[in-house]
Amino acid sequence: MLKTRINLIASLVDKCNIVLDIGSDHAKISKILIDENKANRVINVELNEGPLQNSIKATNHAKYYNHIWNIKSNGFKEIYPSFFIDVCIIAGMGGQTIVEILNESKSHKVNQFILQANNNVEKIRDWCFKNNWRIKNECFVKDNDIIYEILVISKKKGYIPFCFNRKYFGKINLKLKNELFIERWSDELKYLKRNENLYKKNIKIISKIEKILKNKNL
Ligand SMILES: C[S@@+](CC[C@H](N)C(=O)[O-])C[C@H]1O[C@@H](n2cnc3c(N)ncnc32)[C@H](O)[C@@H]1O
Numbered sequence: 001m002l003k004t005r006i007n008l009i010a011s012l013v014d015k016c017n018i019v020l021d022i023g024s025d026h027a028k029i030s031k032i033l034i035d036e037n038k039a040n041r042v043i044n045v046e047l048n049e050g051p052l053q054n055s056i057k058a059t060n061h062a063k064y065y066n067h068i069w070n071i072k073s074n075g076f077k078e079i080y081p082s083f084f085i086d087v088c089i090i091a092g093m094g095g096q097t098i099v100e101i102l103n104e105s106k107s108h109k110v111n112q113f114i115l116q117a118n119n120n121v122e123k124i125r126d127w128c129f130k131n132n133w134r135i136k137n138e139c140f141v142k143d144n145d146i147i148y149e150i151l152v153i154s155k156k157k158g159y160i161p162f163c164f165n166r167k168y169f170g171k172i173n174l175k176l177k178n179e180l181f182i183e184r185w186s187d188e189l190k191y192l193k194r195n196e197n198l199y200k201k202n203i204k205i206i207s208k209i210e211k212i213l214k215n216k217n218l
Pocket of ligand 1: 047075093
């Protein structure tokens with residue numbers, strides 16, 4: 001059976017002690033991780049009162065009491081910097097918002113991030129390059145007819161070359177060029193060619209997408 005976006009994100013978490021889910025909303029990921037015994041504790045972080053209450057209601061069950069915490073915080077602001085986090089998930093937000101949260105995480109101890117941006121994924125890759133994080137895995141999932149891109153990143157050792165193609169398309173994605181990658185960039189190409197203004201503003205990326213889709217050398 002095909003995985004949903006939420007299930008795929010949860011499946012990318014390796015068994016560990018502490019997971020932080022920033023922007024947890026209905027607490028779906030935390031429940032999967034505890035049900036599947038993949039984490040000892042999940043801390044759901046919510047900026048807004050409504051979604052925080054959703055999280056609290058959804059996890060109000062004896063089996064979650066000792067394993068799921070729900071806290072109100074703007075990203076990392078209320079998280080102790082000395083607290084060790086094995087995996088931090090930030091999903092379902094724009095790329096720019098995710099970058100802002102990542103910028104606040106610099107004084108915190110996070111081993112790995114799992115990131116799913118609804119747009120501007122290239123901003124996250126750019127942040128990784130500038131802040132010494134390695135993209136360990138990148139993949140796509142189609143859920144309700146929308147294609148989402150997910151990145152798994154960890155602290156890197158040594159220099160990794162970066163370029164326009166890697167920033168926009170992703171090194172691993174370019175190697176695999178799987179069906180969802182082709183579909184995602186074919187859709188983008190159609191969108192950018194929709195009118196003359198868009199076309200003119202995006203000539204460089206349009207030509208790169210066309211080359212990649214035609215399987216030419218980059
Ligand atoms: C669209 S929902 C995504 C929920 C869930 N992560 C998912 O992928 O389905 C985005 C959630 O992030 C929360 N959020 C946005 N900015 C945040 C921040 N800086 N810190 C904590 N939560 C935030 C919003 O309140 C909202 O509940």
